[in-house]
Every structure is written in structure tokens, then in C-alpha cells.
Amino acid sequence: MSFRTRLGLLVAASVAVGVLAVSGVALWIARAEARSALDRKLDDRVAVLVASGGRLPERRGVQFFGRFVPRDVLVQIVASNGAVVYASDEVLPVAPADLAVANGRARRHRTDVSADGVRLRVLTVPVAPVGALMVASPLDEVDANVAGLRNALAVVAAIGVAGAGLLGFLVAGRAIRPVRRLTDAARNVAQTQDLNQPIELERDDELGELARSFNAMLEALALSRAQQHRLITDAGHELRTPLTSIRTNIELLARAEQAAAQPPLDDESGERPGAQPGLDPDERRQMLDDVLFELDQLTDLMAELIDLATDQRSLxxxxxxxxxxxxxxxxxxxxxxxxxxxxxxxxxxxxxxxxxxxxxxxxxxxxxxxxxxxxxxxxxxxxxxxxxxxxxxxxxxxxxxxxxxxxxxxxxxxxxxxxxxxxxxxxxxxxxxxxxxxxxxxxxxxxxxxxxxxxxxxxxxxxxxxxxxxxxx
Missing domain, CATH: 3.30.565.10 (Histidine kinase-like ATPase, C-terminal domain)
Incomplete structure (x- = not known):
């Protein structure tokens, strides 16, 4: 997988995490606000019922007491022994917490219940001397609103993540363009061995610093190569002189040895056929001293060349x-x-x-x-x-x-x-x-x-x- 693709996926993943976090918080706030509004509605209905002076609504579908009728809630009265003495519609389940309110052991209680497959928000308050008043309202509207918001956020999140991934892919392409130029330059240097190819990249960011470092490396390599070439050239020149001297002296000594091994005298002429003048002992000693001197020079030269070529880190x-x-x-x-x-x-x-x-x-x-x-x-x-x-x-x-x-x-x-x-x-x-x-x-x-x-x-x-x-x- 290319760096560009990985960067695009990373951007998309980062956006996805952010969108999911924001969506979760938004859903939680929306749900909490909707339930809070429903709780305020139940409080209002309880206040209306208390203000009605004890008059209770009749069964659902029966007109009663005009403006005191809370038509959008279910009302139920529970005695202290748990018996339901009044219900405006279907009987709501009575939990131990509701009995505690009816018996005076608790002031009020809120909870979510399910009756006949319908989720309800229930508020239980004490009503003297009967017991407890239970007021309930369906949670369908709250659940529907939260579900609608959740679906909308899911669509927005999907579009945002896809757009962020595409944008990250495009931005990554532009961001790594200088890196590709560096890669191409390094590949070209490796193929052509030409170190005089600086990267022209005028930037003040990290990529510009990378390009300048790359150019500095090329300059250092070019200088090192030039110094190496000069060292080899100079060393070859310096080695040639003592080697030539040694070769010349050895050839003269070899000829002298050949002259020393001459054939016997000719009986008629009294001369040695092919005779050549030999070297006297002083000349021979001088040549040998010259050879030894040049060998010492070569030894010193090689030692000093090794010193120059030795990496300090190896010492x-x-x-x-x-x-x-x-x-x-x-x-x-x-x-x-x-x-x-x-x-x-x-x-x-x-x-x-x-x-x-x-x-x-x-x-x-x-x-x-x-x-x-x-x-x-x-x-x-x-x-x-x-x-x-x-x-x-x-x-x-x-x-x-x-x-x-x-x-x-x-x-x-x-x-x-x-x-x-x-x-x-x-x-x-x-x-x-x-x-x-x-x-x-x-x-x-x-x-x-x-x-x-x-x-x-x-x-x-x-x-x-x-x-x-x-x-x-």
C-alpha cells in the first residue's frame, strides 16, 4: 500500500472517529433534552391534576370536566397496598418504587416502563390520603426524533468520511510530490552515478529541510569522490617514481649478473664472445642502497596512505x-x-x-x-x-x-x-x-x-x- 493511500485512509479514519464522537455526543444531548422536555410535560400534567381539586378524568373516550382533562397522558391512582383504584386507560405496571411513594417512603419516582409493547415515561407522586398518582406519556415521539437524528447523522458521517478520505488522498498527493522528486533524484543518482544533480525545492517546511539535507549529502559525496580521485591520481604518481627507480636498478643488477656469468675465452681471439662490462663493488652497493631506499619510501608511503584511508571509527x-x-x-x-x-x-x-x-x-x-x-x-x-x-x-x-x-x-x-x-x-x-x-x-x-x-x-x-x-x- 502506497504512502499516499495510507495517508488518505488515516485522514478518513481520523475524521470517522471525530464524526462518531460528535454524533454520539449530539445523540446523547438530543435524547436527554427530549426526555427532559417530556419530564417537564409530566410535571405540568401533575400540577393540572392537583389543581383540579381531586376531580379525575373518566375513561379514555369519555368527555369530562372540560379544560381540566389532560388528554395526552395516562393517569392512574395506586393505594398504599398496591391496588389500582383508578386508571384512565390500561393499567400501568406498579413497581416497588411506586409502592414506596404510595406508602410515603419516597417523595417521587421517574422510570421507563413497557405496557402492551409501548414504552412509557412514568412519573409517580404521593397523593394524600389515597396513596400515589402515576402519570405516564408514550416515548414514541422521543424515540422517533432520536432515530431520525441518528439516521441523519449517519448519512452526514458517511458523506463526511468519504469526502475526507478523498480530500486526504488528493492532499497527500500534493504533499508527497517533493518526496517523489527526492526519490527520483536518488534513483537517478544511483543509476547514473552523477552527483551534480541538486534538488530545486524552495520550501521552508520539513520537506524543504529534507531537500536541503539531500543536496548537502550530494555535495559531500561529490567532494569525497573528488578527493578520492585526487588521492588515487596523486598516489599513482608518487608510486610510479620509486617503482621506476627500483625497476631500473634491478635491471642493471640483472645485467651485471649476466655479465658475471660469461662464457670462457675464445682460443683464437683471446676474447669472451658477447662480453659486457660488469659492475664494480661500489656501484653494485650503491644500486642496492638505492633499491632499499626506494623500498623504504614505498613502505612509508603505503603506511601514510593507509592512515589517510582508515576510518577513525574503526580505531x-x-x-x-x-x-x-x-x-x-x-x-x-x-x-x-x-x-x-x-x-x-x-x-x-x-x-x-x-x-x-x-x-x-x-x-x-x-x-x-x-x-x-x-x-x-x-x-x-x-x-x-x-x-x-x-x-x-x-x-x-x-x-x-x-x-x-x-x-x-x-x-x-x-x-x-x-x-x-x-x-x-x-x-x-x-x-x-x-x-x-x-x-x-x-x-x-x-x-x-x-x-x-x-x-x-x-x-x-x-x-x-x-x-x-x-x-x-
Whole structure:
């Protein structure tokens, strides 16, 4: 069943419930009002009979006492012992409640009775010294009026429900028209893989918000696809260079091996047929070092590509970590590995981040500083607090970065002209920027007093009342 049909049926059902409720209340009010009018009529007839001075009407069909005759009611007098001493027509049934009125134990009593198949409304009042006076009037007119109103309401309800259902069906068709456009657009995107198809829907309601959310999703998917395409293109380019170098060196080494396995000397000429010059040990060692270097480059490049492609959610939820402890561990590791002098200044602070990503970002900052620092120069690492952020700053004593390139260094595979002769993939600082933005922070190259470059990583502080005061020195 379609949404449009379900909505039409829902509207019809809602209207039906409302109409039934209103009809029930209207019938109840109409019936109560009709019975109240009949009760007032019986009260009036009792007053007329009491005012007649005890004169009672004769049997029905006999003219009696002129204007004192209540011709539209039945009159009956019941003695205290229950005997009917007078009846203007057929005898009315006497109930225990009527006897209680005749005996003086009750003041008056109203009830509905049935006599010879006719429903009657009966009012019983005490009449001294005889007993009780019973006045009755048929309920036919009341029942007929209520039945007529009930039938009229049933017809109106049927027409109203049918009309509401049809109107709901038509309104639902207009209401879901934007949803159909969204459905068609999503189907078209799935079939054509074309993400540049925004939904033109200028509305200020929930459907307009849905269309804007859909367009935002398309824009995000298009940006993700463009970034993915760029990553693949750049990665292919970066992979091609070391692979070409490795292939060339391996081919030269293979030829050298073939030259080493030469045939014996020719007896007549004293030469080796097809002899080729071989490689001396230094050249061979240099080629092997080049191959190992390019393999290390490929290994680092693949590791960094995996870091960029890994979904943060697969690494676990962020936890509260002591940032200075991670920075100190990374600094110690680089001291041992690179043999450089690293000075640290660490202010206690905690951040809420993924441990592996935070450690990777700090390690990339230090790797970058180690690569650019001249031999014998120290590297400075500091951790400070700035209001609601923790700041990791890493400074080297290298040649520095041109101000026009400070933002470009965080792009994937970007390498400054002077860096192309050095080891690296161009992904280190882009991973730092990715980790920073993933955790709601930022990364930037900041001004440095003196030679060198300072790169900082900002991460939001973890919430907690025990955080030390800010220190931005």
C-alpha cells in the first residue's frame, strides 16, 4: 500500500472517529433534552391534576370536566397496598418504587416502563390520603426524533468520511510530490552515478529541510569522490617514481649478473664472445642502497596512505589522554632512532582524542622537524594550554618555509621545491591536519623568532574541573 493511500485512509479514519464522537455526543444531548422536555410535560400534567381539586378524568373516550382533562397522558391512582383504584386507560405496571411513594417512603419516582409493547415515561407522586398518582406519556415521539437524528447523522458521517478520505488522498498527493522528486533524484543518482544533480525545492517546511539535507549529502559525496580521485591520481604518481627507480636498478643488477656469468675465452681471439662490462663493488652497493631506499619510501608511503584511508571509527572511540605523556614518548623514540637532540617543555593537560591518531600526528611533526634540521641542531617541542585548547609546537632550525607555501604544506603530496630531493611522501603534514580537524582542532605553520620553522597542532581540552590554568608562553 502506497504512502499516499495510507495517508488518505488515516485522514478518513481520523475524521470517522471525530464524526462518531460528535454524533454520539449530539445523540446523547438530543435524547436527554427530549426526555427532559417530556419530564417537564409530566410535571405540568401533575400540577393540572392537583389543581383540579381531586376531580379525575373518566375513561379514555369519555368527555369530562372540560379544560381540566389532560388528554395526552395516562393517569392512574395506586393505594398504599398496591391496588389500582383508578386508571384512565390500561393499567400501568406498579413497581416497588411506586409502592414506596404510595406508602410515603419516597417523595417521587421517574422510570421507563413497557405496557402492551409501548414504552412509557412514568412519573409517580404521593397523593394524600389515597396513596400515589402515576402519570405516564408514550416515548414514541422521543424515540422517533432520536432515530431520525441518528439516521441523519449517519448519512452526514458517511458523506463526511468519504469526502475526507478523498480530500486526504488528493492532499497527500500534493504533499508527497517533493518526496517523489527526492526519490527520483536518488534513483537517478544511483543509476547514473552523477552527483551534480541538486534538488530545486524552495520550501521552508520539513520537506524543504529534507531537500536541503539531500543536496548537502550530494555535495559531500561529490567532494569525497573528488578527493578520492585526487588521492588515487596523486598516489599513482608518487608510486610510479620509486617503482621506476627500483625497476631500473634491478635491471642493471640483472645485467651485471649476466655479465658475471660469461662464457670462457675464445682460443683464437683471446676474447669472451658477447662480453659486457660488469659492475664494480661500489656501484653494485650503491644500486642496492638505492633499491632499499626506494623500498623504504614505498613502505612509508603505503603506511601514510593507509592512515589517510582508515576510518577513525574503526580505531575506537576517543578517550581522555594525557597529551604531554604522548609527546614525551614520541620525543624519546626519535632521540634513539635519529640521534638528534630534542628539548621538551611540557605543560600538564588532557585532551579527548584517539590515542593512535594523536601519537601519529605528533610523530609526523617531529619527523618533519628531524628531516629539515641541520646536523647538530636541536629540536624544540612544547605543550601549552590556551583557554580551551592544548597546543603542541615543534620547532626546527632548518631553512624555514616561504610564507606563500605555509598553507600548501598541509595538502596531500605537496612538496616544496627544495624538499623533492629529500626522503618523504608529502603526506606527513596532511595527516597532521586530518587528525586535527577530525578532533575539532587545527594545524598551522606559525611565525618563528629566528631561523627555522614552527608547526603547531591544536586539540580541544578534555572537560574537567581539575585542568590547570592556561599557559600560552
Amino acid at each position: 575506537g572511540e576517543p578517550t581522555v589522554i594525557e597529551l604531554p605523556e604522548i609527546v614525551a614518548a614520541v620525543a624519546d623514540r626519535h632521540r634513539r632512532r635519529a640521534g638528534v637532540e630534542i628539548v621538551t617543555s611540557l605543560t600538564p593537560c588532557r585532551v579527548e582524542a584517539n590515542v593512535a591518531l594523536a601519537e601519529r600526528a605528533v610523530s609526523n611533526l617531529v619527523d618533519n622537524a628531524v628531516k629539515w634540521s641541520p646536523p647538530g641542531e636541536l629540536i624544540e617541542i612544547s605543550v601549552v594550554r590556551d583557554v580551551d585548547q592544548a597546543i603542541v609546537r615543534v620547532r626546527d632550525r632548518g631553512p624555514g618555509i616561504d610564507p606563500g607555501l605555509r598553507q600548501l604544506v598541509f595538502e596531500r603530496f605537496f612538496r616544496a621545491p627544495e624538499a623533492r630531493a629529500l626522503a618523504g611522501s608529502g603526506l606527513g603534514l596532511s595527516i597532521v591536519d586530518y587528525v586535527a580537524h577530525t578532533h575539532g582542532g587545527s594545524a598551522a605553520v606559525v611565525e618563528t623568532d629566528g631561523p627555522g620553522t614552527t608547526v603547531e597542532l591544536r586539540l580541544p581540552l578534555a572537560p574537567g574541573p581539575d585542568s590547570p590554568p592556561a599557559d600560552t608562553d
